[in-house]
Amino acid sequence: MNNLLDIQNIRKKFSILYDNNLIYFDNASTSLKPDIVIDKIKNYYSLYPANVHRSIYKIGLKASEEYENVRKKIKEFLNAESTKNIIFTSGTTESINLISHSWGLQNLNENDEILLTEMEHHSNIVPWQICSQKTGCKIRYIAINDQGELDLSNINELINEKTKLVSLIHQSNVLGTVNPIKEIIQIAKKQGAITLIDAAQTVPHLEVDVKEIDCDFLVFSGHKMVGPTGVGILYGKENILDGMQPFMSGGQMINEVNLHSVTFNELPLKFEAGTPNIAQVIGLGESIDFISKIGINKINEYERYLTEYALAKLRLNAKIALYANSKHQGSVISFNIQGINAYDLAEFLDQKNIAVRVGHHCAQPLMKVLGVPSTIRISFYLYNTIEEIDFLILSIEEAIKFFLDRA
């Protein structure tokens, strides 16, 4: 038994979990949303649906205040230096694209190297490939060992005087491995390289303190942390953001526009052109409150308990191939079952109302390293239960009988 979280009370806050038998194990893709987040968005549209930063009438001021309050909440949540470090984007993908355009294109050339890892999500590979095509910079990768961890044996060679950027995933969205980012950032700093952390899989699940990590950039998405789609965060160090050109341009990101010249707004608005995703930002503020009230460390501890339980059960079956075996494991587990097509298994589980992810998880280079086209992925969040895992294990055993024993 575990009493880390008041699970029944938490589950009551998600109307999708009230009356149907949904077992939702696809949290690494996106999380469910509690009613208070949905209500907050509805309230914005019904009660004060004005634009931000420009209107002097009451509902306009209310919208601006709510929007900027969320920036303060994010600053606190990440322990950032100031609200100037917090830029609202549409998600992790846009945040990385912003950096690759506004920092990468400006600062990289053919003598430079950037370092990624073989376990990156496509959103931290493709923007750098496009940047490399335009600037001539070379991309190198940290390899993965048999445990599904980063192989750091040659890290002092991989990070050298040519390295201008080290950009890496905090926790793999496929393997669940949590990477030793602090150690890698320290090595990068000694060589004067900029560091970018893709924290899409960690900010929702564990305490992330940007001052302690001492990264230059950190990015994540609201929708994986019980928040709305369409809003994400780019944290950046002020001196670096200050030196960068805007990404998108137009309204709001300017100071003064003349027919043939323009000066830009101060941080953070310099990077927020046009009408932002106001409802989504305001909804995200409610998600942050929701998580903070429960406590991110408690959530993390509860997820560790669920993950260890699930791993122990899965390991009992010799037909199940697991793809990571790290001591630093988040609440994401990838596996396949010998002789069963992963898509067939996912469909079988869907018949039982168990939502799992199947595919390459936007990490095709990692799939090539693992030597498989796809995996089944289960990923937990604060509303999942041991009983749900038990039902999954039973269903997998039933699937094995169905697909293999009659073959």
Ligand code: PMP
């Ligand atoms: N990085 C990681 C590690 C992810 O898991 C994801 C989402 N699967 C992304 C980046 C992209 O996030 P988004 O689609 O919200 O931009």
